Amino acid sequence: MLASCVRLVPTIVRLVHSPICNPSRSLMDLKALISSLNDFASLSFAENWDNVGLLVEPSPPHTVNTLFLTNDLTEEVMEEALQKKADLILSYHPPIFRPMKHITWKTWKERLVIRALENRVGIYSPHTAYDALPQGVNSWLAKGLGSCTSSPIHPSKAPKCPTEGTHRIEFSINHTQDLDKVMSAVKRIADVSVTFSARTDDEQQTRISLNCTEKALLQVVAFLSQNRELYQKTEILSLEKPLLLNTGMGRLCILEDSVSLGTMIERIKRHLKLSHVRLALGVGRTLDTQVKVVALCAGSGSQVLQGVEADLYLTGEMSHHDILDAASQGINVILCEHSNTERGFLSDLRDMLDAHLENKINIILSESDRDPVHVV
Incomplete structure (x- = not known):
């Protein structure tokens, strides 16, 4: 057996501050971060044609130390995000908009999804929610x-809860026994609530007022149509949420x-x-x-x-x-x-998110993101 001699040589370790990773900041669980982003700007503000929210999710658990902001997620920007060790990319424009039938290496948007998943990077897009x-x-x-x-x-x-009433239906009932039958049937329909206590009007009829989702409304109307002898004086009103200031x-x-x-x-x-x-x-x-x-x-x-x-x-x-x-x-x-009318907002967004997230994670702006149209 040959004996080896190891000689210890003193080394100097130099600490270099990196703007990408701030050791004073902590990690955030992805789900907690997404919840906080949704609190910052409700996705219900987005236009109904838009595709917003978490678009690509790495397998859980996934923690985020660096949030990377960009206006457009191109392949060049993705490369930058990976070099800067991003854990979540917030892309103002959604890189996934139309449904994808394949995830292959053929198109640039498919390649974005592949690279994000391979490198465990999430992609989140707010788009028109941030416009509003x-x-x-x-x-x-x-x-x-x-x-x-x-x-x-x-x-x-104002945003609506999915089970919140969108319509009100009111009708009158002549007899107490009919009231019991109607209320028993209504209770079996999901997403229906009695908004006012049943009350008796001048003609000694009991007036019922119900709040319903659109789906529940169809079921209430179907029941009433099959029992026309039970009710009269029907009104259906569309309920609108108030407009939000600014x-x-x-x-x-x-x-x-x-x-x-x-x-x-x-x-x-x-x-x-x-x-x-x-x-x-x-x-x-x-x-x-x-x-x-x-x-x-x-x-x-x-x-x-x-x-x-x-x-x-x-x-x-x-x-x-x-x-x-x-x-x-x-x-x-x-x-x-x-x-060009959007990108400059990201600097303000970084500051607002820093405050909203209480400086818990690193937030950096893309340096390669730019409008594809140039004056030449």
Whole structure:
């Protein structure tokens, strides 16, 4: 046997501070983090066509030390997120929007899902839920206009519980024995609640008022239709949630002091850090035309801005014909490219999430995320 001699050599260990990993911060369980993100901005604020929430979930348990923020999740951005040891990617735009029939290496969006799962990285997207927030994307975009008051163009309604009543049905019953039969049948239908105690009206009839979900309403109506001799004087009302203050899509902004269109263009370029924007002058308008009312929508604004009375429309992109319609009404249109009207919000979002999550995890911004359209 050969004896070996080991010589110990003193070494110097140098501690280097990394902006990516802050040792003073702790981990968060993914489910707890998602719950907290949903508390920060209810996903019920999102448009019904949108695809929001947790889109890719690694097998549990999964903890998060680093939350990575990006406007768009491209393959280049994914590579950056993996290099920075992200545990969860918050991508403002949902990388999964239409249903996927295959998860292969064929398309770039499929490859994103594969790489996320292979590297145990979750993907979460808030999209239009953040558009509607009082301090969300559209409110951030409005900061570039100067001092103004703003309100949502399409206000959001208070969120509903899935089992909460959407309709009220009221009807009258003549006899006490019929009341017992009706109430017994109603109790067997899920998601029905008696909102008012049964009461007797001037004609000595008992008036019943029920709150129902849409599904339960159909069952109540079906029962009544089969027992027409039991009731009369039926009314069906649709129940609407109240509008939420400062919450909703787009913003209608009224400036404290009107400014020239040329001045407004420079303000917007400075706020968005852009050297150029695209401008469509309204009929009869010039760069000296005064601007007092601005309607804006981050991203693609055609649908939200359509029909809104304003001196200026500000958005990322609009269709050719919608621009022509606006210009024909004397409305100026400024286009900044889609994600240029959104991306700058991420810096504000990082600060807000830091406070909301009580600095428990590292939150970093993508450095490779950018709008795909460039001026050349």
